[in-house]
Amino acid sequence: MIARVNFLPDERSHEATRLLPYVMAVMVYLSALALMGSMVLHRSFSEWTEALSNRLTIQITTPDPALREAETADVTRLLQQTPGIDFIHRLNKVEIENLLEPWLGEGNVTSDLPLPVMIDVTVSRTMAVNLDALRGMMAGISENIHLDDHQQWLGRFVKLMDAVEYTALGVLSLVVMATVCIVIFGTKAGMAENRETISIMHHLGAEDSMIARAFQRRFMRYGLKGGAIGLVLAFITLVSLMSLSRAMMAGLVRLPDMPVAEGAVLLVIPLLAALLCMVTARITVMRGLNRMV
Amino acid sequence: MIHFENVGMRYGMGSEVLKDISFNLKPGSLHFLTGSSGAGKTSLLKLMYLAHRPSRGKITMFREDVENAARRDLPRLRRRIGVVFQDFRLLDHLTAVENVALPLWLSGGKGTEIEQHVEELLAWVGLKDRMKSRPPVLSGGEKQRVAIARAVIKRPDLLLADEPTGNVDPAIAKRIMHLFVELNKLGTTTVIATHDMEMVKRAGAARMHLHKGRLHLLDPGDSDFREEETEAGEFGGIRLDQKEYGPKIYGPKIYGANENEEGGGV
Ligand SMILES: Nc1ncnc2c1ncn2[C@@H]1O[C@H](COP(=O)(O)OP(=O)(O)OP(=O)(O)O)[C@@H](O)[C@H]1O
Ligand SMILES: [Mg+2]
Numbered sequence: 001m002i003a004r005v006n007f008l009p010d011e012r013s014h015e016a017t018r019l020l021p022y023v024m025a026v027m028v029y030l031s032a033l034a035l036m037g038s039m040v041l042h043r044s045f046s047e048w049t050e051a052l053s054n055r056l057t058i059q060i061t062t063p064d065p066a067l068r069e070a071e072t073a074d075v076t077r078l079l080q081q082t083p084g085i086d087f088i089h090r091l092n093k094v095e096i097e098n099l100l101e102p103w104l105g106e107g108n109v110t111s112d113l114p115l116p117v118m119i120d121v122t123v124s125r126t127m128a129v130n131l132d133a134l135r136g137m138m139a140g141i142s143e144n145i146h147l148d149d150h151q152q153w154l155g156r157f158v159k160l161m162d163a164v165e166y167t168a169l170g171v172l173s174l175v176v177m178a179t180v181c182i183v184i185f186g187t188k189a190g191m192a193e194n195r196e197t198i199s200i201m202h203h204l205g206a207e208d209s210m211i212a213r214a215f216q217r218r219f220m221r222y223g224l225k226g227g228a229i230g231l232v233l234a235f236i237t238l239v240s241l242m243s244l245s246r247a248m249m250a251g252l253v254r255l256p257d258m259p260v261a262e263g264a265v266l267l268v269i270p271l272l273a274a275l276l277c278m279v280t281a282r283i284t285v286m287r288g289l290n291r292m293v
Numbered sequence: 294m295i296h297f298e299n300v301g302m303r304y305g306m307g308s309e310v311l312k313d314i315s316f317n318l319k320p321g322s323l324h325f326l327t328g329s330s331g332a333g334k335t336s337l338l339k340l341m342y343l344a345h346r347p348s349r350g351k352i353t354m355f356r357e358d359v360e361n362a363a364r365r366d367l368p369r370l371r372r373r374i375g376v377v378f379q380d381f382r383l384l385d386h387l388t389a390v391e392n393v394a395l396p397l398w399l400s401g402g403k404g405t406e407i408e409q410h411v412e413e414l415l416a417w418v419g420l421k422d423r424m425k426s427r428p429p430v431l432s433g434g435e436k437q438r439v440a441i442a443r444a445v446i447k448r449p450d451l452l453l454a455d456e457p458t459g460n461v462d463p464a465i466a467k468r469i470m471h472l473f474v475e476l477n478k479l480g481t482t483t484v485i486a487t488h489d490m491e492m493v494k495r496a497g498a499a500r501m502h503l504h505k506g507r508l509h510l511l512d513p514g515d516s517d518f519r520e521e522e523t524e525a526g527e528f529g530g531i532r533l534d535q536k537e538y539g540p541k542i543y544g545p546k547i548y549g550a551n552e553n554e555e556g557g558g559v
Contacts, residue, residue: 009385196382206368208365
């Protein structure tokens with residue numbers, strides 16, 4: 001019954017640190033959002049990049065329909081002769097209309113709207129295609145032929161992706177710093193509140209590490225408790241955000257599902273939070289005690 | 294055991310409350326520490342229970358120099374000392390049993406053994422019905438007895454008691470003195486600060502007297518007792534519980550009186 005005496009008073013009576021779990025919940029919530037958000041975006045970016053990296057799009061915008069068809073035949077022949085090109089697909093009217101629909105609205109693509117010829121080209125992933133040469137030869141056929149290898153797009157994507165990830169990292173480190181500060185503050189308040197108890201324990205011959213352990217345990221529990229609350233809130237937020245955006249963006253871009261494997265990593269956050277609290281509390285207590293007699 | 298050499302002590306930047314204190318306590322000795330209020334009794338005990346560092350001089354305890362001992366060496370030494378604080382210093386959120394169990398728990402004792410031992414001792418100091426009470430609901434005398442039980446439970450090498458009988462009635466006081474004397478017979482070096490001159494006289498032990506921060510050592514024979522002496526009370530005639538205690542796991546029996554001993558014939 002008194003196998004293990006908890007010499008610190010019950011947690012509920014702790015004015016100084018009672019609210020700490022809720023602060024921890026906010027911290028874990030923010031870090032989970034930052035992490036999860038960057039994971040989802042990372043996923044999307046890599047899927048888009050992947051999808052675009054071996055694709056070329058050729059547009060032939062010659063206004064005259066007969067000439068346009070002749071040029072299309074020339075380009076097709078040229079592509080067929082070029083080594084490293086796996087697949088050529090000329091988009092039909094319906095497909096082009098589908099592409100335009102999100103921008104123009106359903107049924108707004110009238111028959112007199114001049115549509116360019118669009119050719120979707122899939123390039124072999126194993127063999128490099130000399131794009132400059134291809135461009136040169138196409139320019140020879142007509143100046144109305146545009147070859148888009150999406151590099152500009154991809155370049156911007158990569159930059160955006162980096163920016164998003166650095167931001168997430170920044171948010172994370174700020175949250176960690178804030179957490180450490182709060183735990184230090186809370187530990188000091190807790191020590192001040194229990195000054196007499198600590199002093200009595202010292203006089204009875206308690207080691208500093210034993211006193212530190214009592215605080216460590218308490219702050220670890222705060223971290224776990226707050227972490228669990230924060231994580232649940234973060235999951236709710238993410239799931240609702242995902243379904244909202246999926247409903248809104250349907251058809252425009254395909255949003256990836258919640259990355260399950262990476263998502264599991266989030267479960268570790270409360271544990272890390274608990275560990276962070278524990279270590280911070282220990283260091284703070286040991287330092288504080290060192291200043292006592 | 295304890296050796297003080299020209300020790301001075303001050304609080305913060307204040308003037309010295311103890312000056313040139315030199316003495317030597319032999320292992321197993323029993324001393325009373327007297328002096329008027331504010332003379333520095335508690336201060337001297339604080340130096341001995343390592344709660345305060347001297348401002349000068351040299352202190353040797355348990356054959357170790359302690360005036361400059363590293364912080365990490367103190368807990369080990371403190372665990373060899375039992376202290377009855379003048380203001381008790383019990384943990385308010387723990388029960389009497391838990392408070393008394395703390396020293397055993399700190400040196401790694403195990404649950405049920407501790408509990409049995411602690412409950413016996415508490416019963417012996419007359420707190421059988423108060424085991425599960427917390428200090429805030431105990432009377433001064435009850436708190437004092439809990440504090441005493443906590444100090445002696447581990448049979449310390451050194452027992453320092455600061456006015457241990459200040460809040461209890463004469464019968465309990467005798468019982469407590471008997472406890473201290475029995476403990477002392479088993480080898481615990483004991484220093485008891487007190488105002489109770491009658492008790493000092495009866496006990497006939499050596500006496501350390503503090504006056505204006507200086508220490509005077511007096512033999513039992515010295516009749517330097519002051520006017521504050523109380524009426525000669527009966528001491529030494531109490532009958533103790535003759536209860537046979539269970540196996541003593543933390544040292545030999547210390548508080549059950551001997552069959553033929555007429556309680557505390559000090
Ligand atoms: N924490 C403190 N800070 C400053 N001065 C103190 C402190 N404690 C005690 N003193 C002073 O030290 C002197 C000795 O006090 P101490 O408590 O040792 O006396 P005492 O002999 O135990 O008295 P009493 O019999 O009333 O308990 C007193 O003058 C007191 O004012
Ligand atoms: Mg005093």
